Amino acid sequence: MNVVVTGGNRGIGLAVCAELARQGHRVVVVARDAVKGEQAVRSLPGEAVLVQGDLSTVAGTRELADRLGAACPEIDVLVHNAGLWPSRRVLTADGLEEAFAVNHLAPFTLNRLLEGRLRRVVQVSAGLYVKGRADPGRTPYGLDFHPLRTYADTKLCNVAVLPIFAERWRARGLTIDAVHPGVINTGLGDRKGPVGLLLKAAKRFWKTPAQGAAPVVALTTAQTTGRYYDELTEIPMSVDHELGAQLWEQAEKLSGIA
Numbered sequence: 523m524n525v526v527v528t529g530g531n532r533g534i535g536l537a538v539c540a541e542l543a544r545q546g547h548r549v550v551v552v553a554r555d556a557v558k559g560e561q562a563v564r565s566l567p568g569e570a571v572l573v574q575g576d577l578s579t580v581a582g583t584r585e586l587a588d589r590l591g592a593a594c595p596e597i598d599v600l601v602h603n604a605g606l607w608p609s610r611r612v613l614t615a616d617g618l619e620e621a622f623a624v625n626h627l628a629p630f631t632l633n634r635l636l637e638g639r640l641r642r643v644v645q646v647s648a649g650l651y652v653k654g655r656a657d658p659g660r661t662p663y664g665l666d667f668h669p670l671r672t673y674a675d676t677k678l679c680n681v682a683v684l685p686i687f688a689e690r691w692r693a694r695g696l697t698i699d700a701v702h703p704g705v706i707n708t709g710l711g712d713r714k715g716p717v718g719l720l721l722k723a724a725k726r727f728w729k730t731p732a733q734g735a736a737p738v739v740a741l742t743t744a745q746t747t748g749r750y751y752d753e754l755t756e757i758p759m760s761v762d763h764e765l766g767a768q769l770w771e772q773a774e775k776l777s778g779i780a
């Protein structure tokens with residue numbers, strides 16, 4: 523298979539790339555930093571290439587879609603893994619809150635731009651999405667920014683549009699599922715100060731990136747669509763369909779796809 527993994531240069535993404543390469547698949551590592559991306563590619567135990575791309579802006583995401591199209595006319599699986607847990611409100615060049623842009627708008631945009639060449643999408647989600655209270659009028663701009671809750675809000679946005687993708691693609695056999703990888707010791711949410719030190723101490727007891735990668739890799743070959751998995755166990759998705767429809771329409775406008 524040709525498998526594209528965003529945020530493939532470190533953490534869970536790198537471990538997903540390593541396992542897929544070990545299984546003999548051709549891996550396309552998406553990384554925003556070319557040097558770190560090349561380093562990751564060199565570390566992989568099989569066929570792998572780098573496609574550089576920054577997911578924080580619509581223009582960067584569109585350029586990435588073009589590059590992916592050139593590198594891979596057919597994509598068997600697209601794994602949306604890149605993500606961030608922001609500690610402060612940062613606005614992108616588009617005036618959007620950075621985690622909203624990377625965690626939600628970028629996967630939406632790639633799905634829409636690449637849907638003609640995709641067979642399956644695996645969305646790396648987070649169980650914390652159930653704590654999200656996304657507000658389409660405020661969350662995209664970070665007007666309701668909170669260092670703990672914004673991550674959950676953006677992950678909720680991302681999961682809320684998943685059933686719409688599943689329905690849109692059902693007739694063509696293109697599938698999409700989301701997976702919570704577990705609580706994994708990576709750089710996610712790292713910060714300075716006392717909270718950062720506490721987090722660092724706690725992370726030593728969390729699972730390894732390879733353990734986080736296992737359910738993601740398992741889902742690359744699943745036959746389901748529109749489902750949510752907590753690691754390997756399917757659980758009902760808890761989303762408000764009206765919110766999903768609102769976010770879908772908004773993402774079409776923000777990404778220029780409308």
Ligand SMILES: NC(=O)c1ccc[n+]([C@@H]2O[C@H](COP(=O)([O-])OP(=O)(O)OC[C@H]3O[C@@H](n4cnc5c(N)ncnc54)[C@H](OP(=O)(O)O)[C@@H]3O)[C@@H](O)[C@H]2O)c1
Binds near residue numbers: 576
């Ligand atoms: N770790 C956990 O416990 C946990 C739990 C639930 C869900 N998740 C999800 O798992 C996924 C992977 O997280 P992780 O724990 O492996 O985190 P991580 O170690 O912090 O890795 C995040 C990856 O996302 C990339 N990324 C961030 N912003 C980007 C941008 N603007 N453009 C392109 N790439 C960007 C990073 O690239 P750089 O190296 O350039 O920064 C890095 O490759 C995320 O979606 C996260 O929400 C993780």
